[in-house]
Each structure stands twice: as C-alpha cells, then as structure tokens.
Amino acid sequence: MFLNNMDELDLKNELIEYGKALGFGIIKVTDVKPFDLWKNSIENIKSLDPSTSDSWDKRGMVHDVKDILPSANSIIVAVFPYVPYEVKFPNGYGSYSAHYKYYPIGHESMKKLGEFLIQKGYRAIIDAPFSLKSAANRAGVGYFGKNGVIHTKAYGSFITLHSILTDAKLPADGSMDGISDCGQCSICVNSCPTGAIGPNGAIIQSRCVRYNMHSSDFIPVDIREKIGQRLLGCDICQMVCPRNKMYKDKYVLPPWDEVSPFNIKSLMANWDRGLKGQLSDMGDIIGKNFARAQRILSTAVIIAGNSKDESYIPYLEHTLVHPHPPIRGHSAWAIGRIGGSRGLKILKEALKCEKHPKVLEEIRDGIDNIVI
Ligand code: B12
Ligand code: SF4
Ligand code: SF4
Incomplete structure (x- = not known):
C-alpha cells in the first residue's frame, strides 16, 4: 500500500x-x-x-x-x-x-x-x-x-x-x-x-x-x-x-503575420471566390473551428459598420448580395450606420430585389436611420 x-x-x-x-x-x-x-x-x-x-x-x-x-x-x-x-x-x-x-x-x-x-x-x-x-x-x-x-x-x-x-x-x-x-x-x-x-x-x-x-x-x-x-x-x-x-x-x-490574415476588406471582397487561403491562415492561429467563412464574414460586416468609414461601402455593396440572409441584413445595417448618399442609393436599390422579410426590415431600418 x-x-x-x-x-x-x-x-x-x-x-x-x-x-x-x-x-x-x-x-x-x-x-x-x-x-x-x-x-x-x-x-x-x-x-x-x-x-x-x-x-x-x-x-x-x-x-x-x-x-x-x-x-x-x-x-x-x-x-x-x-x-x-x-x-x-x-x-x-x-x-x-x-x-x-x-x-x-x-x-x-x-x-x-x-x-x-x-x-x-x-x-x-x-x-x-x-x-x-x-x-x-x-x-x-x-x-x-x-x-x-x-x-x-x-x-x-x-x-x-x-x-x-x-x-x-x-x-x-x-x-x-x-x-x-x-x-x-x-x-x-x-x-x-x-x-x-x-x-x-x-x-x-x-x-x-x-x-x-x-x-x-x-x-x-x-x-x-x-x-x-x-x-x-x-x-x-x-x-x-x-x-x-x-x-x-x-x-x-x-506579430504582424498573425494580424494580416484578419483583414476585413479582403474577407468582404473575396467571399464569392472562396476564402480558402485567408481562412486557412486564420485557422492556423485561432483553430479551424472558428475560421468558418459564413460566421467570420458575418462579424466582419459588423466591424465594417462600426468603423463608420465610407471606404467600406463598396465592400458592403458586395456582401449585400451574399446568399446567407444574416450577412445581407448585417450589411444593410452597416451601410446605414456608415451613412452617406452612395449608401442610401445602394439600400434603395436593394429594396427592389430583396425577398427575405427580415433582410427587408434591415434595409428599411438602414434607410430610415441613415445620415447623409
Ligand atoms: C459555455 C462556455 C462559454 C459560454 C458561457 C460562458 C460561461 N461563463 O458560462 C460563452 C460562449 C458566453 C463563453 C464565453 C467566454 N469564454 Co467560455 N466556456 C464555456 C465552457 C464550454 C463551459 C462553461 C460552463 O460550463 N458554463 C455554465 C455555467 C453555469 O457554469 P459555471 O460558470 O461553471 O457555474 C459556476 C458558477 O455559477 C459558480 N458559482 C456558484 N455560486 C457562485 C457565487 C459567486 C459569487 C460566483 C462568482 C460564482 C458562483 O458555481 C458554478 C459551478 O460550476 C467552458 C469550457 C468547459 N468545458 O468548461 C469555456 C471557458 C469557461 N471559457 C473560457 C473563456 C476564456 C471564455 C471567454 C473569456 C472567451 C473570450 N475571450 O471571449 C468568454 C468569457 C465570457 C464570460 N464572461 O464568461 C475559458 C475560461 C478560462 C478561465 N480563466 O476560467 C474556458 C474554461 C475554456 C477553456 N478551456 O479555457 N464561454
Ligand atoms: S467582481 Fe469581477 S472585477 Fe471584481 S474581483 Fe471579482 S471578477 Fe474581478
Ligand atoms: S460581453 Fe460582457 S460578459 Fe461577455 S465577455 Fe464581454 S464583458 Fe464579459
């Protein structure tokens, strides 16, 4: 014993x-x-x-x-x-x-x-x-x-x-x-x-x-x-x-090589070409489970809105047609939050072709709240 x-x-x-x-x-x-x-x-x-x-x-x-x-x-x-x-x-x-x-x-x-x-x-x-x-x-x-x-x-x-x-x-x-x-x-x-x-x-x-x-x-x-x-x-x-x-x-x-894959504009610009390279670099740092395209992009769009920086507008126009409704909804919100006449025009155009009720609501809210 x-x-x-x-x-x-x-x-x-x-x-x-x-x-x-x-x-x-x-x-x-x-x-x-x-x-x-x-x-x-x-x-x-x-x-x-x-x-x-x-x-x-x-x-x-x-x-x-x-x-x-x-x-x-x-x-x-x-x-x-x-x-x-x-x-x-x-x-x-x-x-x-x-x-x-x-x-x-x-x-x-x-x-x-x-x-x-x-x-x-x-x-x-x-x-x-x-x-x-x-x-x-x-x-x-x-x-x-x-x-x-x-x-x-x-x-x-x-x-x-x-x-x-x-x-x-x-x-x-x-x-x-x-x-x-x-x-x-x-x-x-x-x-x-x-x-x-x-x-x-x-x-x-x-x-x-x-x-x-x-x-x-x-x-x-x-x-x-x-x-x-x-x-x-x-x-x-x-x-x-x-x-x-x-x-x-x-x-x-x-270190810079662990910051650079988290570039927001690059995520938003390339979602329709697949984000394989960027997500793989992210996954090497934070783990593959967290580096998933749809979820990362959904948060990236929100970050763009919070920046209130007009240079994100063309990128948000691109994510506003993403197949996943929350990404379109967040994009409409982000455009409204950033504001400006180009954003307003984009939202009005989107209103004509959007079908999803929740995204439509987000677009309308974006239009109502936008500051020109
Ligand atoms: C589910 C989960 C989450 C959920 C829920 C968070 C939570 N606190 O429960 C979410 C997604 C929100 C989350 C977020 C985060 N998480 Co988390 N999460 C977990 C997970 C998987 C389970 C936690 C759990 O069981 N919660 C259920 C609650 C009911 O259980 P509990 O907190 O233990 O309950 C105790 C208290 O109620 C306490 N109690 C009773 N009476 C009293 C009285 C007083 C005064 C007090 C203070 C307490 C107390 O007794 C209970 C006994 O268990 C663990 C991993 C694991 N397997 O344990 C990681 C874990 C807890 N997470 C972790 C981390 C780091 C985070 C984040 C900081 C990540 C981040 N940077 O964003 C945030 C912090 C959010 C927060 N403030 O808690 C670490 C925590 C490390 C640490 N220092 O303890 C863990 C352990 C992961 C890990 N392996 O390292 N998480
Ligand atoms: S109450 Fe919160 S801030 Fe204060 S010691 Fe406890 S964990 Fe820390
Ligand atoms: S939202 Fe609140 S509870 Fe959750 S991690 Fe941040 S400070 Fe902590």
Whole structure:
C-alpha cells in the first residue's frame, strides 16, 4: 500500500515536471465526484436565459465524468497562461482574444501529457466535455470571478484551462477554500457593455458579445454596436478585474503575420471566390473551428459598420448580395450606420430585389436611420 502511494505520488510529480516543460503554469489533480453545483447552475442559467437554454443540451457537457469514463479515478487540471492582446489591432483588421491563439497550443500540449500516461498503461481522455472551471476550483487552481471565469493568484484569469480524465489514481490536491473571493467588488458586472453578467457569475449568454459573435443568425442591433472591432472574443470583464492587475500596461499585439490574415476588406471582397487561403491562415492561429467563412464574414460586416468609414461601402455593396440572409441584413445595417448618399442609393436599390422579410426590415431600418 505504502509503495503504491509512493508510485502514485512519483507519477504525479513526473507529470507535473513534464507538464511544466510543455508550458503549463499550474498542474493539479482533483477527484471524480459529480459536479453538482455546476448542474444546479445550468438549471439556474436556463431559467435566467431561456432563449439559449437549448445550447446547453447541444454542448453535451456532463456533470458526472463517469458518464465519459466509468473507470475514471482522477481529473488532472492544467493552466496554460498567456499575455493578453490589445483590443485595438491596426485599422482595417479585426481583433481576436489571445485566448483563441493559445487554446489550441494548450490543447496540443495536453495531448502530449495524456500520451505520457497512455504509454504507462493508463487511459487518458483530453479536454472531455465537463466543467473545467468547477474542476479547477475543486483542484485548488483558483476562484470563480463574478465575470464568469476562474482567476489564479499567479496568472490572473488570462489562462486556458485543460484537463485529462484518467483511471490513474493520483493524489488529489485540496480545493480552494470557497467558490469565489470577489466579495463586494462588482467592477466587471458594471463594465460589461451589454449587461451580460447576472448574479453569482451567471453569464446571460444571449447578452454576451462573445456568444453572439460568429452566430449564424441575425445578431441584435445593440450587440452589433458593442462588438466594435472584435472578430473573435471579448475580454472587457477580465481587463477591468483587479485580479489581472499584473497585466496592466502589458497588453501586446500579435506579430504582424498573425494580424494580416484578419483583414476585413479582403474577407468582404473575396467571399464569392472562396476564402480558402485567408481562412486557412486564420485557422492556423485561432483553430479551424472558428475560421468558418459564413460566421467570420458575418462579424466582419459588423466591424465594417462600426468603423463608420465610407471606404467600406463598396465592400458592403458586395456582401449585400451574399446568399446567407444574416450577412445581407448585417450589411444593410452597416451601410446605414456608415451613412452617406452612395449608401442610401445602394439600400434603395436593394429594396427592389430583396425577398427575405427580415433582410427587408434591415434595409428599411438602414434607410430610415441613415445620415447623409
Ligand atoms: C459555455 C462556455 C462559454 C459560454 C458561457 C460562458 C460561461 N461563463 O458560462 C460563452 C460562449 C458566453 C463563453 C464565453 C467566454 N469564454 Co467560455 N466556456 C464555456 C465552457 C464550454 C463551459 C462553461 C460552463 O460550463 N458554463 C455554465 C455555467 C453555469 O457554469 P459555471 O460558470 O461553471 O457555474 C459556476 C458558477 O455559477 C459558480 N458559482 C456558484 N455560486 C457562485 C457565487 C459567486 C459569487 C460566483 C462568482 C460564482 C458562483 O458555481 C458554478 C459551478 O460550476 C467552458 C469550457 C468547459 N468545458 O468548461 C469555456 C471557458 C469557461 N471559457 C473560457 C473563456 C476564456 C471564455 C471567454 C473569456 C472567451 C473570450 N475571450 O471571449 C468568454 C468569457 C465570457 C464570460 N464572461 O464568461 C475559458 C475560461 C478560462 C478561465 N480563466 O476560467 C474556458 C474554461 C475554456 C477553456 N478551456 O479555457 N464561454
Ligand atoms: S465577455 Fe464581454 S460581453 Fe461577455 S460578459 Fe464579459 S464583458 Fe460582457
Ligand atoms: S472585477 Fe471584481 S467582481 Fe469581477 S471578477 Fe474581478 S474581483 Fe471579482
């Protein structure tokens, strides 16, 4: 028995050592008890935000990890820290959160850590669909913030979280001494541009900019305006958090080759010739799943509208005939937002041939609101 415990501890130490070499800042272990608080929180969020209730079923997340691996004994939680990006990229380029650059890197590193366990004869499932934040809190990694993400002492909340579900019996770390240490602070709640932060760190998805981004549907107008120049991700509720003060004045821009594929005009100009090259370059950075033509273009059009820059008008005229109705609707809105007589003429022409009722509504609104 003693020898077994020592073996388990040695295995854990070896894992931690290898994990640190792979770039992880924190590696901890928790047990496989069901995440009951998470389950209740999901029910709560469904009642607070019924319009996105279905999205939780579609995600297929489980509250009992034994539903994924019945022989599971431990959950390994790993933290991949990164330096956040500036919100403002050079003019004409959509910005993205550094989270989306580093998540795929963390995931690949986690696969290597999993491989290490597999080679030793254990089962290891990487980034399985369960609540990583709950696992992190229970493993002693950090507290929940009212902003809906976990913050750690060493790296604040600018981290990607990863997990390995395994049948290896690893010694569990102690949990945090509570769910949250936010106390009376509510800076993030008051700073969220769309009022998406509800009670107890409950994020009202239908209000969250990030949730709406890359939606394949029509995005509510007030949220379009708050998207600003962001193509993927929103970091406002983290940037204002005192737990991230170590990053103050340290936000960086990605290197130029990781900015250039996010050129908005080029996306809008070339949608009908296929965006293969540009999307593939984007996918190499933020992951193929996020670099999908229709969704990227839908947000790009909104960014063009928010720029209020008339040089986008010819590009919007081109996206105003896209086969996907929300892209046409967003284009009409963007033209109205930018304004000018050329925009008005384009909208009046579009009114003659558009058939889709929602797009027609967007065109009429654009005409009504346009400033010449
Ligand atoms: C669904 C999802 C989203 C949704 C919903 C967000 C949310 N907060 O739930 C959307 C699309 C909006 C989203 C956006 C983002 N996400 Co997200 N998302 C997820 C995902 C897949 C599941 C989260 C989940 O289960 N939510 C359901 C809610 C009900 O669960 P919960 O927050 O854990 O509920 C807890 C609280 O209610 C808490 N609680 C109970 N009582 C109290 C009391 C107090 C005072 C407090 C504070 C809390 C509290 O207990 C519950 C226990 O679980 C995870 C990955 C994963 N597999 O876990 C990533 C994840 C949470 N996302 C992440 C990130 C980075 C983001 C973004 C910052 C990305 C960006 N830059 O735009 C934004 C931030 C938005 C925000 N403010 O939360 C990271 C967070 C890393 C971290 N530091 O914790 C994760 C872990 C992905 C990853 N692998 O790194 N996301
Ligand atoms: S990610 Fe942005 S929109 Fe979503 S809760 Fe945070 S600040 Fe609000
Ligand atoms: S801003 Fe304040 S309330 Fe929000 S997560 Fe940070 S410490 Fe908690």
